[in-house]
Amino acid sequence: MASKKSSTRTSPMAAGASLLLFLLPLAISAASPSSDAEVISRFQEYLRIDTAQPAPDYAAAVAFLRGQADAAGLEASTLELVAGKPLLLLRWPGRRPSLPSVLLNSHTDVVPSEPHKWEHPPFSAALDEASGRIYARGSQDMKCVGMQYLEAIRRLRSAGFIPDRDIYLTFVPDEEIGGHDGVEAFVKSTEFKEMNVGLVLDEGLPSLGEEYRVFYGERSPWWLTIKAKGAPGHGAKLYDGSAMENLMKSVEAIRKFRTSQFDLVKSGAKAEGDVVSVNFAYLKAGTPTPTGFVMNLQPSEAEIGLDIRLPPGVHIEAMERRLAEEWAPSSRNLTFEFKQKASVLDKFGKPAVTPADSSNSWWPLLEEAVKRAGGKLGKPEIFPASTDARYFREIGLPAFGFSPMANTPILLHDHNEFLSKDEYLKGIGIYESIIRTLATLKDSNVDEESRAEL
Numbered sequence: 037m038a039s040k041k042s043s044t045r046t047s048p049m050a051a052g053a054s055l056l057l058f059l060l061p062l063a064i065s066a067a068s069p070s071s072d073a074e075v076i077s078r079f080q081e082y083l084r085i086d087t088a089q090p091a092p093d094y095a096a097a098v099a100f101l102r103g104q105a106d107a108a109g110l111e112a113s114t115l116e117l118v119a120g121k122p123l124l125l126l127r128w129p130g131r132r133p134s135l136p137s138v139l140l141n142s143h144t145d146v147v148p149s150e151p152h153k154w155e156h157p158p159f160s161a162a163l164d165e166a167s168g169r170i171y172a173r174g175s176q177d178m179k180c181v182g183m184q185y186l187e188a189i190r191r192l193r194s195a196g197f198i199p200d201r202d203i204y205l206t207f208v209p210d211e212e213i214g215g216h217d218g219v220e221a222f223v224k225s226t227e228f229k230e231m232n233v234g235l236v237l238d239e240g241l242p243s244l245g246e247e248y249r250v251f252y253g254e255r256s257p258w259w260l261t262i263k264a265k266g267a268p269g270h271g272a273k274l275y276d277g278s279a280m281e282n283l284m285k286s287v288e289a290i291r292k293f294r295t296s297q298f299d300l301v302k303s304g305a306k307a308e309g310d311v312v313s314v315n316f317a318y319l320k321a322g323t324p325t326p327t328g329f330v331m332n333l334q335p336s337e338a339e340i341g342l343d344i345r346l347p348p349g350v351h352i353e354a355m356e357r358r359l360a361e362e363w364a365p366s367s368r369n370l371t372f373e374f375k376q377k378a379s380v381l382d383k384f385g386k387p388a389v390t391p392a393d394s395s396n397s398w399w400p401l402l403e404e405a406v407k408r409a410g411g412k413l414g415k416p417e418i419f420p421a422s423t424d425a426r427y428f429r430e431i432g433l434p435a436f437g438f439s440p441m442a443n444t445p446i447l448l449h450d451h452n453e454f455l456s457k458d459e460y461l462k463g464i465g466i467y468e469s470i471i472r473t474l475a476t477l478k479d480s481n482v483d484e485e486s487r488a489e490l
Contacts, residue, residue, distance in 0.1 A: 070190065075464070076170070076457050078104065079183050080161035083172035088148050088159075089212050097144045098122045101182070101207050108190050110205070115227060118209075118217040125227065126205040128189060130475065135201035136234025138474045141424060142182035143211030143218065143239075146174040153451045169454040177448040178239040180455055180463065181439050182207055188467035199475030204231055211424050214257075214376060219424040223431055235398045235474065236435035238425035242444035247414035248406060248466070251437030253389035254419035254426055255309060255345035256378035258355075259317075262286055262364045263371050264338045271332035280321055282368040283338040289362050290314055290342070309418030310347050312355070317341035341375075347418050348380050348387035378422065379430065388429040390436060392416035398434055401473050409469035411440065440466040 070078075085096045098114060101124050105112040111127040124144075130137075149158040156162035158173040174180075185205050210218040222228050243249045264286070266279035297311040321338035323330040346355065364372040382388040392399050406413050419425075419437050428435040440463035447453040 072461055075187055079460060082179050082183055083161035083174055084159055086159050087145050088173060089145055092145045094122050094144060094209055098124050104186050108186055109193055117221040117225060121209040121217045123209060123218060123222055124207040128199060128203040130199040130201040132200050133202050135477060137202040137204055137232055139204045139206060139233045139236045140185045141206045141236055141238045142178050143208050143424060145209055145212045147212050147449050149173045155452050168457045170457055171452060171454045173453055175453050175455040176242060176441060180460055181239055184464045184467045187464045188471055191468050192472060197472060200477040201475055203471060203475055208424060215424045219427045223427050233433060236428045236433055238435060238437050239423050240437040240439040242441035242446050246442055247412050248440055248442055250413045250416050251419040252392040252416045253348045254422055255347050256380045257422050258344040258346060258377050259375040261339055261341050261373050265369045266336060268336040269334040271334060278334050279336055279338040282370060286363050286370060307417055309420040312350060313345045315343045317343050346380050348389050350380060382430050382432055384432060388426060390429060390434040396434060405470040405473035406466060409466045411466055
């Protein structure tokens with residue numbers, strides 16, 4: 037896939053004295069700590085950029101973020117792997133760029149909203165002084181994380197910290213519509229291959245309690261339609277094999293399966309991310325009229341849309357048989373079509389999960405970093421939905437989902453999405469510790485690739 041690339045990469049070492057003098061104000065700015073009010077103001081500015089699907093203002097978001105990157109002293113380049121969908125790539129060079137790098141990923145797009153159902157306009161980034169809540173679409177999902185990365189790096193640079201390994205930040209498009217023109221394209225690019233990524237951090241979920249949630253895998257989406265056909269008939273006639281009758285038999289079978297999975301969650305036997313979720317996205321049937329539907333005609337076609345999410349350990353063949361033999365059997369004039377069928381396996385044919393134990397040298401570092409910043413990780417989970425992290429896991433890279441939002445209700449994609457300013461500021465400190473820890477090479481976690489250099 038062809039890419040267009042613009043760059044503002046600067047190399048002071050190779051530049052003349054005049055360029056050093058030119059960059060001096062920038063260096064001073066990057067090293068100057070900000071007040072909490074300034075930090076919150078920058079967050080609000082990002083939240084006010086309308087990047088809602090289906091028409092996100094990516095240009096405005098990238099322009100703002102490039103300004104923040106300049107202020108933080110980061111190298112910046114914009115990749116346009118797909119026309120009109122810019123991906124911002126930032127780099128904080130380490131002392132030893134041959135080491136595997138750390139990638140901090142976030143997406144710039146957000147889901148649509150219904151403004152009349154919000155207490156504050158969804159792109160106002162209104163701060164309620166009494167509660168400290170910042171209301172905005174994207175305040176939890178996931179503009180908070182992207183800005184926390186940048187603010188944490190500002191603090192580290194202000195303290196004079198220099199990473200041993202390269203730190204990359206990506207602000208990617210289209211996560212909310214599948215990430216196909218974003219991260220899926222990015223991991224296939226030459227630019228990505230040259231980054232030598234060793235670990236990826238991406239988005240997580242808020243926690244109602246004190247512990248932070250962390251995710252080592254996620255459910256894969258199967259989006260599909262089931263269509264039924266049958267002879268049209270008079271609305272008063274009883275006969276077998278109508279389109280609606282055939283489809284309703286499928287709906288009942290699917291509903292029973294959904295209930296069995298949901299009961300496991302309700303009983304506490306399994307976490308939400310460990311079961312197969314099935315939800316009805318739409319039902320389409322009937323013969324429309326200018327004022328409604330024809331009431332005395334049984335339709336010849338009917339259709340449902342399903343959003344199915346599969347955990348990494350699911351038996352794929354069993355699910356496919358269930359779909360073909362029970363939910364959409366051809367014997368009942370039913371057909372099905374996948375709109376999206378993501379794999380639960382990585383390129384090696386194994387469940388696409390990242391080890392969250394001592395077998396993964398990155399995991400103890402992440403735990404240590406959060407603890408050092410005064411936080412605590414909860415039991416690692418399977419993310420109940422889907423994120424861009426799956427594309428990294430699919431190619432064999434370790435990736436964790438993590439958003440430092442404790443004591444916060446889960447409002448991703450909901451009305452009145454908000455994040456407390458105190459939790460946002462605390463999260464910056466968490467990332468400051470994480471970046472410092474992951475970027476520092478210790479004798480006990482020297483990468484195999486690096487041993488030959490020592």
